[in-house]
Amino acid sequence: MYKALSGVLGLLMLLSPSSTCAAGTTAEVPAQVWSFKGLFGTFSRPSLQRGYQVYNEVCAGCHGLRLVAYRNLAEIGFSEKQVKKIAASMTVKDGPNDEGEMFERPGRSSDRFVSPFPNKQAARSANNGAYPPDLSLIVKARIGGADYLYSLLTGYKEPKKVTEVPEGMYYNLYYPGQLIAMPSPLSEDGVEYADKTKATVDQMARDVTTFLAWTAEPELESRKRTGVKVLLFLIILTGMLYAVKRKIWANIH
Numbered sequence: 001m002y003k004a005l006s007g008v009l010g011l012l013m014l015l016s017p018s019s020t021c022a023a024g025t026t027a028e029v030p031a032q033v034w035s036f037k038g039l040f041g042t043f044s045r046p047s048l049q050r051g052y053q054v055y056n057e058v059c060a061g062c063h064g065l066r067l068v069a070y071r072n073l074a075e076i077g078f079s080e081k082q083v084k085k086i087a088a089s090m091t092v093k094d095g096p097n098d099e100g101e102m103f104e105r106p107g108r109s110s111d112r113f114v115s116p117f118p119n120k121q122a123a124r125s126a127n128n129g130a131y132p133p134d135l136s137l138i139v140k141a142r143i144g145g146a147d148y149l150y151s152l153l154t155g156y157k158e159p160k161k162v163t164e165v166p167e168g169m170y171y172n173l174y175y176p177g178q179l180i181a182m183p184s185p186l187s188e189d190g191v192e193y194a195d196k197t198k199a200t201v202d203q204m205a206r207d208v209t210t211f212l213a214w215t216a217e218p219e220l221e222s223r224k225r226t227g228v229k230v231l232l233f234l235i236i237l238t239g240m241l242y243a244v245k246r247k248i249w250a251n252i253h
């Protein structure tokens with residue numbers, strides 16, 4: 001009896017509109033122009049490096065990037081010396097050593113990015129119970145990809161209608177349900193760019209989105225290069241096959 005009742009309740013919950021949508025309908029994500037979109041798309045190196053800086057100085061306090069190794073930063077234009085310095089500034093937990101103890105050491109280029117929290121529970125407990133997801137694949141993991149991430153980061157607006165925003169939650173136009181547990185991470189001049197670009201919220205959102213599009217698909221450029229080569233090959237092959245066909249059929253009337 002109890003089982004049947006909970007089954008019916010479960011079904012009703014499935015059918016009812018999700019409670020997270022209670023605050024209002026989420027705004028449509030506007031499309032942005034990205035250098036890495038399109039057939040010949042490539043990542044802008046300066047933007048990638050600035051994006052890394054934003055991730056490192058702002059997002060890394062709460063979000064990990066565990067699928068990326070420090071040495072991968074060489075692919076976006078950092079020199080070997082810079083990569084070593086970045087890695088060495090991190091503390092990595094390693095071990096066990098010969099005595100069976102875990103120990104801490106400075107990072108090496110081959111280490112993956114150190115996560116800000118040792119486990120999910122610690123991450124939740126530091127963030128009001130909400131879990132800041134690892135950002136390595138976030139651009140692939142969300143519908144709308146880069147456009148969504150950019151909109152999310154710039155979508156902390158004043159609610160249009162009177163919406164009650166509970167303690168510890170923030171209104172964001174583009175987050176499903178419009179109430180997110182992440183406070184707006186970007187503020188004007190939040191970082192001082194190494195290349196002296198003006199750090200507006202828009203610029204930082206664009207740069208960090210470009211950087212996270214790269215972490216989600218570092219092979220994008222070589223994939224597109226291969227694609228273009230294959231297309232060229234197919235066009236030439238088609239031309240040759242057509243010429244051969246004309247030659248073979250030339251004498252048949």
Ligand code: HEC
Pocket residue numbers: 054055058059060061062063127130131132133135138142149152153179180181182183185186208
């Ligand atoms: C103070 C901690 C904190 C900082 C700093 C922070 N975030 Fe978050 N972030 C969170 C939390 C907590 C969540 C989970 C929100 C929720 O579940 O409502 C989150 C969620 C997200 C999500 C997932 C949204 C979704 O669709 O599920 C993305 C993407 C994200 N953050 C990107 C960033 C980026 C990029 C930065 C740096 C510019 C950043 N965050 C900085 C705490 C933070």
